[in-house]
Every structure is written in C-alpha cells, then in structure tokens.
Amino acid sequence: MSTDSSLTSTSKGELVDSFGRRHTDLRVSVTDRCNLRCSYCMPLEAVFKPREELLTYEEITRAVAVATRLGIRTVRLTGGEPLVRAELDQLVRQLVTLPGLDEVALTTNGLLLAEQAERLARAGLARLNVSLDSLDAERFEQIARRPGLERVLEGLAVANRCGFRAIRINAVSIRGLTEVEIIPLARFCREQALHLRFIEFMPLDADDGWAEASVLSGDEVRQILVAAFGPLEPLHTEDAGQPAVDYRYADGSGLVGFINPVSQPFCDRCDRLRLTADGQFRNCLFSTTEWDARAILRGRGNDDDLARLLVDCVQTKRAAHGIGNLGFERPDRAMYQIGG
Ligand code: SAM
Ligand code: SF4
Numbered sequence: 001m002s003t004d005s006s007l008t009s010t011s012k013g014e015l016v017d018s019f020g021r022r023h024t025d026l027r028v029s030v031t032d033r034c035n036l037r038c039s040y041c042m043p044l045e046a047v048f049k050p051r052e053e054l055l056t057y058e059e060i061t062r063a064v065a066v067a068t069r070l071g072i073r074t075v076r077l078t079g080g081e082p083l084v085r086a087e088l089d090q091l092v093r094q095l096v097t098l099p100g101l102d103e104v105a106l107t108t109n110g111l112l113l114a115e116q117a118e119r120l121a122r123a124g125l126a127r128l129n130v131s132l133d134s135l136d137a138e139r140f141e142q143i144a145r146r147p148g149l150e151r152v153l154e155g156l157a158v159a160n161r162c163g164f165r166a167i168r169i170n171a172v173s174i175r176g177l178t179e180v181e182i183i184p185l186a187r188f189c190r191e192q193a194l195h196l197r198f199i200e201f202m203p204l205d206a207d208d209g210w211a212e213a214s215v216l217s218g219d220e221v222r223q224i225l226v227a228a229f230g231p232l233e234p235l236h237t238e239d240a241g242q243p244a245v246d247y248r249y250a251d252g253s254g255l256v257g258f259i260n261p262v263s264q265p266f267c268d269r270c271d272r273l274r275l276t277a278d279g280q281f282r283n284c285l286f287s288t289t290e291w292d293a294r295a296i297l298r299g300r301g302n303d304d305d306l307a308r309l310l311v312d313c314v315q316t317k318r319a320a321h322g323i324g325n326l327g328f329e330r331p332d333r334a335m336y337q338i339g340g
Contacts, residue, residue, distance in 0.1 A: 014071040015310065017283070017317040021270060024073040028060060029277040029339025030088065034081040035111050037145035038133075040172055041335045043206040044145060055279045057091040059297045061098070063275055066306045068100040072273070076105040076129075078339040080277065083112035089123040096124035103127065107170070107340065111148045113155025121162035128159055131170045134181045135188055143177065160192075168195045173216035175201075182224050190229070190253040197244050197257040203323060204285065206334035212324060218245070218258030225256060232256065243270075267320035273313065274339055281310055283317035285338060288331050 015023035033048050034041075055063070064075055075095055082088055088106075095104045105127035106120065113130065132152055134140040140149040159167055171185055172178065182198075189196035198221045203210040226232055232247035235255065243266045246257035260266075267284075274282040279294025291313040296306045322328045331338070 015067075015273065015314045017314045019268075019317070019319055021268075021317070022071065023271050023273050023314055024071055025076070025272045026064065026067050026072045026074070027076050027078055027272060027274045027339050028064065029079050029275065030054075030060070030077055030082045030091065031080040031085045031277050032337050033084050034079060034109070034336055035084055035146065036081065036109050036148060038143060038172075039145060039207065039209070040143075040174060040201055040205045041340070043334075046206070046336070049278050053278045053294075055275075055277065055294060055297065057094060059279065059294070060091060060275070061094040062297060062303070063279075063293050063306060064095055064101070065098050066303050067273070067275075067310060068098050070307055070310060073100065073102045074105065075101060075103070076107060078107040080336050080339075081109050081111070082106060083108050083116055089116065089119040089125075092120060092123040092125045103165075105129070107131065109144075109148070110152035110155040110159075112151075114151065114158045117155065117159040117162045121159075121164060126165045128164050128167045129170050130156060130159070130167065131172075132156075132185070133171050133178060135184045136181075139181065156192075156194075166195065168197055171196065171198050172201055173198045173218070173221055175214050175216040178216060179224070182221055183228050186225055186229065186256060189256070190249065193254055195246075195255045195257065197246075197259055199259040200262045202261055202285070202335075203328075203330050204335040204338070204340075206336070208330075212262070215262045217263040218260035219263065222247070222258060229253075261321070262323055265320055265323070273310070276333075276337070276339060281313045282338065283313050284321060285335075285340075286321040286323070286331055287318075288329055289316070 037044055092104055103126045106125055107129040110130040133143045137149045141147045169189055185196060198218055200218060201215050229249055231250040233250055235246040235248055244257040244259045246255055248255055279297060280290035281293050282290055291309050293306060293309060296309060
C-alpha cells in the first residue's frame with residue numbers, strides 16, 4: 001500500500017460538495033457476481049466483469065485509506081454478492097486497521113453467511129444487513145430466481161451467535177409482488193428481535209422493468225403494519241446521514257424502518273460515496289458519470305491524485321437524483337454493477 005505523506009495537504013479539504021453535504025460513508029462493491037438473480041436487480045443472464053478488472057483487496061484498501069484521510073468514517077462492503085468473493089474476511093481485516101475508520105459493515109443476501117459469519121466477526125466486521133424479501137421458499141425463489149431461503153435463515157441463526165453490533169433485515173417493496181410478504185417478515189423480525197427495513201424499489205433493475213406505479217411506498221407499508229400490529233412511534237436519530245426513518249412498535253416488540261428514496265428522497269442529507277468493484281468512484285447511485293480510481297491505483301498516479309479524484313467526484317455531485325423528473329436519466333449500470 002502506498003504511504004504518500006504529502007496527502008495531508010489535500011486532506012484538509014474534506015469531502016464537502018457544492019451543496020454543503022459532508023461525505024463520511026463509502027459503499028465499496030467487491031464484485032458484480034451474485035449467487036441470486038433478484039428480478040429488481042440483475043438480469044437472468046448476467047455478463048460479469050473479467051476478474052482482472054476488479055480491484056484487488058490491496059487496491060481497495062489503498063483507496064479506502066485515502067478516502068478515510070479525507071473524512072470517510074464508515075465503509076459498507078457490498079456487491080453483487082460480497083460473500084462470493086474469496087476470503088472477504090481478509091479484506092475486512094485490512095480495512096479495520098485503517099486509522100480514522102470507525103466501522104466496517106456488510107450487506108449480503110445471506111446465502112453464504114453460515115460458513116463465513118464467524119470469520120467475518122473475528123476479522124472485525126461490525127454490522128450486517130441481510131437482504132430477505134420472503135419467508136416462503138417458493139416466493140423467495142420467484143423473486144430471487146434461485147432457491148436459497150433455508151440457507152439465508154441458517155446464516156442468520158449463525159450470525160446471531162457471532163456478536164455483531166447489529167443485524168438488520170432489508171426487504172425491497174414492489175407493488176403487486178411483495179405486499180404479501182410484509183406481515184410475515186415483520187412477525188419474524190419481531191420474534192427474532194431483528195430490525196427490519198423496507199426499501200422502495202428504485203429504477204436500477206437490469207431488466208428495465210421499473211415504473212413509478214410499481215413503487216410500493218414506505219407509507220403504504222407502514223399503514224399495513226399499523227393495521228396488523230398497532231401503532232408505530234417514530235424514533236429520532238442523531239445520525240443526519242441516515243436515510244431510514246425508523247419506528248418503534250408501541251407494544252415494545254422492536255424496531256421497523258423505511259428507506260423511501262422515491263417517495264421521500266433524502267438527497268439533501270446524503271453522506272454517501274461509492275466505489276464500484278471495477279474501481280470507479282461514484283457520487284450517487286444515479287450518477288451517470290464515474291471517476292476512474294483504478295487507472296490511478298494501477299500505476300498512473302499517487303495517493304494525492306487519488307484524493308484529488310475523489311474530491312472532484314464529490315464536487316460535481318448533483319443536488320438530487322431526480323427520479324420522477326422530466327429528463328431523469330437512469331444510469332447505464334444496474335444495482336448489482338454499482339453496489340447497493
Ligand atoms: N447481494 C447483496 C444483497 O442482496 O444484500 C448486496 C448487494 S444488493 C445490490 C444491496 C441491496 O440493494 C439489497 O438489499 C437489495 O435488496 C437492494 N436492491 C437491489 N436492487 C434494488 C432496487 N432496484 N431497488 C431497491 N433496492 C434494491
Ligand atoms: Fe444479488 Fe443482491 Fe442483486 Fe439480489 S439484490 S441479485 S442478491 S446483488
């Protein structure tokens with residue numbers, strides 16, 4: 001890893017964009033491959049990046065080290081499915097040693113969690129988000145276009161014993177598809193003391209099937225929950241960059257949250273940047289431009305160049321994603337290629 005001491009001059013300019021938003025969270029995709037084919041994310045027949053185009057763990061660690069010196073405090077590993085990349089715990093181990101980085105988290109579909117949870121916890125992984133859209137094996141397969149429910153549940157059970165700071169469940173909400181999953185998922189999470197979050201369907205599916213009418217809004221899901229379980233009390237969070245609106249069940253049986261990027265965009269408090277598996281910085285999920293960190297990492301620049309690239313990336317961040325606006329343009333890449 002490069003240790004460029006002149007970086008301190010660049011690092012004085014923190015990652016604040018032209019709208020005053022300070023960026024402290026970096027989503028790092030480690031692969032575009034996946035062992036599921038969720039219809040809202042991937043195509044059935046996916047073409048993946050050649051392995052040599054993906055950043056190595058050393059390159060990722062170097063990029064994160066530079067980002068950390070510019071103010072990034074939390075990293076979330078994602079993909080594709082991050083656990084299909086060999087020895088992910090080795091990357092976690094490298095990242096947690098970086099000065100200034102408070103926390104490394106992971107978003108996973110959970111299929112390989114039973115085998116890897118303990119190693120990841122020992123490596124220093126703090127938090128887990130496990131994506132789970134259905135508790136019915138057939139429906140799971142219908143949505144994910146591959147089987148796997150049993151393995152996810154087994155993975156969750158193992159992870160629960162590993163001492164992670166937090167485990168959350170993420171479920172995507174799609175009208176006409178996921179309504180029937182809401183109550184079983186909520187019941188399961190209440191029983192297991194798991195924090196469930198519903199995410200609105202975003203126009204990032206590879207099959208281009210998204211339509212505004214297919215977004216089942218967080219408010220609609222919340223009403224379904226209230227009808228089934230009684231009142232929900234809003235929780236007030238200290239974390240301004242937190243996109244979720246969380247609630248407490250008034251009967252004391254846990255938390256449930258809503259990430260509503262379409263019906264209630266939170267762009268004005270966005271603190272996230274992204275690094276794709278093939279080494280491109282992005283300032284938004286919906287960015288149509290990328291900043292080529294890999295070219296610098298592979299020999300054509302030093303850490304100062306990398307820092308400048310990231311600062312440039314932040315400087316040109318748009319005020320908002322613009323979903324629903326006339327002229328909204330979907331990015332060329334789908335969710336699994338960007339890193340959710
Ligand atoms: N494979 C891992 C997983 O599924 O958790 C990590 C990557 S996945 C792209 C990250 C998250 O993005 C998952 O929770 C998934 O449900 C969500 N996601 C994927 N496509 C989406 C879409 N079009 N709209 C909203 N959320 C989406
Ligand atoms: Fe794979 Fe995650 Fe996309 Fe599903 S959401 S296809 S598990 S990357």
